[in-house]
Amino acid sequence: MTAYALASLRRPDTVHSDVYEYMERIQVTLDPFSGRFVAHGGEVEVLEGTWEGDVIIIEFPDMTEARAWYASAAYREIMPLRAQHLVGEVILVDGVEPDHDSARMARDLRESVGG
Numbered sequence: 192m193t194a195y196a197l198a199s200l201r202r203p204d205t206v207h208s209d210v211y212e213y214m215e216r217i218q219v220t221l222d223p224f225s226g227r228f229v230a231h232g233g234e235v236e237v238l239e240g241t242w243e244g245d246v247i248i249i250e251f252p253d254m255t256e257a258r259a260w261y262a263s264a265a266y267r268e269i270m271p272l273r274a275q276h277l278v279g280e281v282i283l284v285d286g287v288e289p290d291h292d293s294a295r296m297a298r299d300l301r302e303s304v305g306g
Contacts (some may be wrong), residue, residue: 228250
């Protein structure tokens with residue numbers, strides 16, 4: 192099942208040159224794990240609540256590949272270039288199967304709690 196790495200990163204007033212180097216080098220760390228950018232700092236339209244910063248979404252074939260990329264020596268080498276200069280959150284999350292049905296999911300959850 193497809194998995195995603197998501198980051199919500201606050202944009203500083205000035206971007207440190209290390210961040211540009213990180214951006215220049217990240218793709219080669221993704222390639223061995225079939226990672227590809229789905230969203231990378233595009234315009235964010237806030238419909239509910241508040242949101243600060245940029246959204247980055249990277250797609251992987253599955254959670255195993257996503258975890259392997261994040262733990263890889265190549266990524267660990269460049270990660271401080273970003274982490275030391277940008278504040279934010281980074282998570283990995285499973286996607287859904289092509290036939291995902293939220294109504295079926297709600298029914299299954301309701302039944303699992305006896306409701």
